[in-house]
Amino acid sequence: MAQKMLKFVSLDREMPQKRAAPERAHDFGEIYREFAAAKAAEQASRCSQCGVPFCQTHCPLHNNIPDWLKLTAEGRLREAYELSQATNTFPEICGRICPQDRLCEGNCVIEQSGHGTVTIGAVEKYLTDTAWAEGWVTPIAPAVERPESVGIIGAGPAGMAAADRLRRMGLQVTVYDRYDRAGGLMTYGIPGFKLEKDIVMRRNAQLEAAGVKIVHDCNVGETVPFAELRDSHDAVLIATGVYKSRDIGGPGAGLSGIVQAIDYLTASNRKSFGDAVAAFDSGELDASGKRVVVIGGGDTAMDCVRTAVRQGATSVKCLYRRDRTNMPGSMREVANAEEEGVEFVWLTAPKGFTGEGTVTGVRAAKMRLGPPDSTGRQAPEPVPGSDYTEPCDLAIKALGFEPEELVRLWGVEGLEVTRWGTVKANFRTHETSLPGVYAAGDIVRGASLVVWAIRDGREAADAIAGRLNAAAQVAAE
Ligand SMILES: Cc1cc2nc3c(=O)[nH]c(=O)nc-3n(C[C@H](O)[C@H](O)[C@H](O)COP(=O)(O)OP(=O)(O)OC[C@H]3O[C@@H](n4cnc5c(N)ncnc54)[C@H](O)[C@@H]3O)c2cc1C
Ligand code: SF4
Numbered sequence: 001m002a003q004k005m006l007k008f009v010s011l012d013r014e015m016p017q018k019r020a021a022p023e024r025a026h027d028f029g030e031i032y033r034e035f036a037a038a039k040a041a042e043q044a045s046r047c048s049q050c051g052v053p054f055c056q057t058h059c060p061l062h063n064n065i066p067d068w069l070k071l072t073a074e075g076r077l078r079e080a081y082e083l084s085q086a087t088n089t090f091p092e093i094c095g096r097i098c099p100q101d102r103l104c105e106g107n108c109v110i111e112q113s114g115h116g117t118v119t120i121g122a123v124e125k126y127l128t129d130t131a132w133a134e135g136w137v138t139p140i141a142p143a144v145e146r147p148e149s150v151g152i153i154g155a156g157p158a159g160m161a162a163a164d165r166l167r168r169m170g171l172q173v174t175v176y177d178r179y180d181r182a183g184g185l186m187t188y189g190i191p192g193f194k195l196e197k198d199i200v201m202r203r204n205a206q207l208e209a210a211g212v213k214i215v216h217d218c219n220v221g222e223t224v225p226f227a228e229l230r231d232s233h234d235a236v237l238i239a240t241g242v243y244k245s246r247d248i249g250g251p252g253a254g255l256s257g258i259v260q261a262i263d264y265l266t267a268s269n270r271k272s273f274g275d276a277v278a279a280f281d282s283g284e285l286d287a288s289g290k291r292v293v294v295i296g297g298g299d300t301a302m303d304c305v306r307t308a309v310r311q312g313a314t315s316v317k318c319l320y321r322r323d324r325t326n327m328p329g330s331m332r333e334v335a336n337a338e339e340e341g342v343e344f345v346w347l348t349a350p351k352g353f354t355g356e357g358t359v360t361g362v363r364a365a366k367m368r369l370g371p372p373d374s375t376g377r378q379a380p381e382p383v384p385g386s387d388y389t390e391p392c393d394l395a396i397k398a399l400g401f402e403p404e405e406l407v408r409l410w411g412v413e414g415l416e417v418t419r420w421g422t423v424k425a426n427f428r429t430h431e432t433s434l435p436g437v438y439a440a441g442d443i444v445r446g447a448s449l450v451v452w453a454i455r456d457g458r459e460a461a462d463a464i465a466g467r468l469n470a471a472a473q474v475a476a477e
Pocket of ligand 2: 058059060061062063065088094095098100103104105120121124451
């Protein structure tokens with residue numbers, strides 16, 4: 001494999017179909033793999049090994065990027081993969097969906113010198129996809145079985161990264177999730193065109209094969225009390241993410257055809273699994289043949305506009321109250337959306353909706369950027385007399401997420417939360433105000449990224465193991 005890769009190292013300027021294809025049906029996959037290998041090696045060899053690895057510093061997992069790029073360039077793919085997975089539980093997932101332009105690639109020295117970044121994420125994805133294909137991803141096989149058990153609430157990246165690490169140490173792990181499939185937002189939030197669902201399901205299956213017990217359709221606080229989990233496990237990790245959608249009020253807010261982004265994206269993802277989804281099948285959550293307006297400027301809004309394009313919307317507009325420069329979403333995603341025909345309506349804020357029974361438009365006001373607020377960002381203010389109506393048949397609200405009120409919902413006393421409702425946890429050990437209870441991912445950070453959830457989950461797992469090790473040592477003395 002490695003030798004083949006070096007042989008075709010300059011193939012990137014040659015389209016794969018130009019190569020001789022005597023046994024076409026059989027050969028195309030092989031040619032594609034060689035082409036992909038050549039691209040990965042070519043990109044990896046662009047790394048200047050600058051000695052100031054800002055890419056590594058700005059990767060939340062501090063992946064040893066320069067070294068695995070070097071190994072890739074030398075064709076030592078298995079070693080490159082081993083190094084990349086040593087710090088990342090799901091490298092093929094991060095390679096696909098990290099906003100690299102804000103993390104590793106945005107800090108690549110070559111990028112900063114104006115020569116275009118090394119495509120680090122694409123190489124990371126390629127390495128792990130190759131590792132799965134070649135059978136280098138070995139089953140999780142703990143060297144010893146330990147009696148202590150850990151209960152994890154939430155099967156998103158934080159919970160699953162912790163489960164992986166704890167199980168490798170031989171601990172008994174049970175993950176409770178209110179959904180019917182594990183993966184959290186990787187399964188039901190992020191669209192399949194960014195993260196193919198079989199990639200996530202493969203990781204879920206790997207964990208289950210290793211003995212991680214996943215209890216589906218279990219809404220902690222409802223199906224089972226939180227206190228019961230504390231009693232039945234030696235430690236508990238809260239990794240429930242943030243799901244309370246921010247809303248828009250104003251006239252017409254109750255009209256049909258106005259939906260929350262998470263409902264819209266979940267329905268679309270469920271359809272891709274072949275599930276029956278009544279609200280999609282009735283047309284309520286289907287953008288096909290509709291004029292769609294998405295309200296919001298973050299990555300969730302980008303996922304909505306791009307999903308609507310794929311569903312066959314007649315037009316897709318994105319309303320955002322600031323301008324392009326001040327948009328929270330990834331610039332790469334904005335560029336992708338624009339390429340796909342999405343129109344961005346900058347400096348525009350919703351004030352309500354028009355329609356009778358069903359929405360026919362978003363009532364909006366044009367904005368301008370005023371003086372900076374306390375955060376240093378220019379605050380948008382309405383331009384007087386600029387109100388107008390943006391026509392639509394489907395309005396999707398993508399204004400971000402807040403934590404659910406866990407303390408009230410779970411009836412748990414002594415669990416401290418911040419004024420934003422996120423769970424207070426030590427930033428290194430992830431322990432909460434309740435002894436033996438840890439928290440990781442979005443429920444601590446607020447809406448964030450998969451890569452940060454993985455980091456938190458790994459760190460929390462190490463802290464939990466440390467606590468259980470200490471307890472076992474005391475018991476043995
Ligand atoms: C639409 C969308 C697109 C995104 N795109 C990207 C992207 O491209 N790249 C990126 O890095 N990040 C992206 N993110 C952010 C990323 O998905 C999250 O930061 C990450 O998933 C957080 O991980 P988590 O494990 O903390 O929570 P989650 O992934 O939200 O998982 C939490 C899990 O807990 C379960 N749960 C909640 N409450 C309970 C309960 N009471 N009982 C049992 N189970 C419960 C939920 O069912 C869920 O499975 C996106 C987010 C959204 C909404
Ligand atoms: S995990 Fe994300 S930030 Fe880190 S190297 Fe991979 S793509 Fe870049």
